[in-house]
Amino acid sequence: MDETLTSGAWSRSWERLRRDRSLRVAAALLIGIAALALVGPSLSPYAYDKLDWQHIASPPLASGHWLGTDRLGRDLYVRMLYGVRISLAIGMTATSVSVLIGLAWGATAGYLGGRIDGAMMRIVDVLNSLPLLFVVIALSTLFARGNPYVLFASIGAVGWITMARIARGQALALRHKEYIEAARVSGAGTAYILRRHVVPNVLGPVIVYAALTVPQMILFESFLSFLGLGVQEPLASLGSLIRDGANEMESAPWMLLVPATLLVLLLIGFNLLGDGLSDALDPHGE
Amino acid sequence: MLAYALRRAVAIVPTLFLIVTVVFFLLRLAPGGPFDAEQGLPREIKANLEAAYGLDRPLAVQYGRYLAGLLRGDLGPSLKMRDVQVSALIARGFPISATLGASAVLLALFAGIPLGVASALRRGKTADHLAMAFTSLGLALPSFVIAPFLVLVFAVRLRWFPAGGWQADASHLTLPALTLALPVIAYIARLTRGSLLEVLRADFIRTARSKGIPEAQVILRHALRPALLPVVSFLGPAVAAVVTGSLVVETVFGLPGTGRYLVDGAIDRDYPLVMGMVILYGALTLLANLAADLLYGWLDPRVRHG
Numbered sequence: 001m002d003e004t005l006t007s008g009a010w011s012r013s014w015e016r017l018r019r020d021r022s023l024r025v026a027a028a029l030l031i032g033i034a035a036l037a038l039v040g041p042s043l044s045p046y047a048y049d050k051l052d053w054q055h056i057a058s059p060p061l062a063s064g065h066w067l068g069t070d071r072l073g074r075d076l077y078v079r080m081l082y083g084v085r086i087s088l089a090i091g092m093t094a095t096s097v098s099v100l101i102g103l104a105w106g107a108t109a110g111y112l113g114g115r116i117d118g119a120m121m122r123i124v125d126v127l128n129s130l131p132l133l134f135v136v137i138a139l140s141t142l143f144a145r146g147n148p149y150v151l152f153a154s155i156g157a158v159g160w161i162t163m164a165r166i167a168r169g170q171a172l173a174l175r176h177k178e179y180i181e182a183a184r185v186s187g188a189g190t191a192y193i194l195r196r197h198v199v200p201n202v203l204g205p206v207i208v209y210a211a212l213t214v215p216q217m218i219l220f221e222s223f224l225s226f227l228g229l230g231v232q233e234p235l236a237s238l239g240s241l242i243r244d245g246a247n248e249m250e251s252a253p254w255m256l257l258v259p260a261t262l263l264v265l266l267l268i269g270f271n272l273l274g275d276g277l278s279d280a281l282d283p284h285g286e
Numbered sequence: 287m288l289a290y291a292l293r294r295a296v297a298i299v300p301t302l303f304l305i306v307t308v309v310f311f312l313l314r315l316a317p318g319g320p321f322d323a324e325q326g327l328p329r330e331i332k333a334n335l336e337a338a339y340g341l342d343r344p345l346a347v348q349y350g351r352y353l354a355g356l357l358r359g360d361l362g363p364s365l366k367m368r369d370v371q372v373s374a375l376i377a378r379g380f381p382i383s384a385t386l387g388a389s390a391v392l393l394a395l396f397a398g399i400p401l402g403v404a405s406a407l408r409r410g411k412t413a414d415h416l417a418m419a420f421t422s423l424g425l426a427l428p429s430f431v432i433a434p435f436l437v438l439v440f441a442v443r444l445r446w447f448p449a450g451g452w453q454a455d456a457s458h459l460t461l462p463a464l465t466l467a468l469p470v471i472a473y474i475a476r477l478t479r480g481s482l483l484e485v486l487r488a489d490f491i492r493t494a495r496s497k498g499i500p501e502a503q504v505i506l507r508h509a510l511r512p513a514l515l516p517v518v519s520f521l522g523p524a525v526a527a528v529v530t531g532s533l534v535v536e537t538v539f540g541l542p543g544t545g546r547y548l549v550d551g552a553i554d555r556d557y558p559l560v561m562g563m564v565i566l567y568g569a570l571t572l573l574a575n576l577a578a579d580l581l582y583g584w585l586d587p588r589v590r591h592g
Contacts, residue, residue: 126304134563134564137533137548219428223428223534226537227533227537227549229553242431246430246433249434249437250438253438263428264427267426
């Protein structure tokens, strides 16, 4: 069987996508959370950084704050949804960054092969043997505190390694396909062949792995924010809300329960999505 | 085998050197220095401080000095905690982190493998489904969610264990070690279950059974050893997971280990402290991977004689 996904294969994959139950659950969950994060804050009269000194650490529903307030009287419902926005934004941005780097690196190494491939993949091997998280923590001292975009980029910049391996394996298999040889003998340049033929044909597995990368990136950011190395006050992320909640859990357990539940739902949703995609896009899975 | 082990051990050195170099220059690229946080520090004093720690020298000189110190085992002074050497901090914190990490890995092996074996032997039954539901949960919950929940339930409500602090006894160790071990237990249980199911289908197991060997012996003597090979190769990543988790666990439970120093060092821009911790943890992860690979080679006759 040919590994390339022709347009017929794509539409068959789409058919399978629509029938997969775990994918439907994941889609409903994720669309629901995303819609809430987008629309939700405007339904509440409070801003994420507005201090309400009359209602400090009040429980849910007690004072007109739907999910209560934190130690400074800030509305937890709104802060939570801002946290979800940050998590979704970082999941998408960091994954895009890692796909871009990984795809370019892996496709180039795999297509060129030989000594260049060896050297490029050796770098990947060395990076892969490092504890990634410590590099991110070292990086976190780099950016100006409170700039989430630098955080997104630096998390994405260390997350491309597995992506490069997947893209390289695919590209290596494509090297000697007839249509690539044909393009080469008709005088197409390396950059053109990479862009036009190699990259589109390694995209399938890369999409699947990208879907599984999103929750990893979300987890990374929450982890850093939990430690105080990520998103800074007055912005909130799910990780920093969980840390605040953990500090108050004896007197105000809801401060911990709500962001923790939301984060876990988000992670489960993306993992289901990735599993479903890998079943549906697998060309051998008919 | 011995030559292979030596070659692999030597290969760690350039990797570590690379880590040291990359992290050293990354940290120095950062805007802001370690003495910025001290409000209203007169410029002359700040300049003197920087001169005293050699921070006013060209980067190449600082790098050369650091490497020279490293060869003598000198990791330099901490910039935030005055008059304390980074190596002294490691000597103080590492025994705690190592005790915690070792207990977590042992706990994960002694709980994960039996759980995986039990659920493989009861495949498709209720016990199997329960075990798999538990492992899904263990894999889905991040350590910084597990830790506060364990404290809330077992320390705050039930009062079975202390909520934090450190003494070298079982009651202070239980909750932190459990937090670290839970995801590893879940992963090991899944690995064991999957590979045991596969091995049980192999021809040599059918032969053993047809010879009339009791089922318990078939599993313990014949099936378990090859089935545990994937678990052995997971030990390297498991140590990495435990080390990573220990950053959260030491923060939540207030343990004075090395993980806590890394986080504080990063917040304070205490360069030598962060460097020391990254070197320590980098070497640890590399050694754990090496040990797991060697153990695998020793256990698997195909690798040993190949």
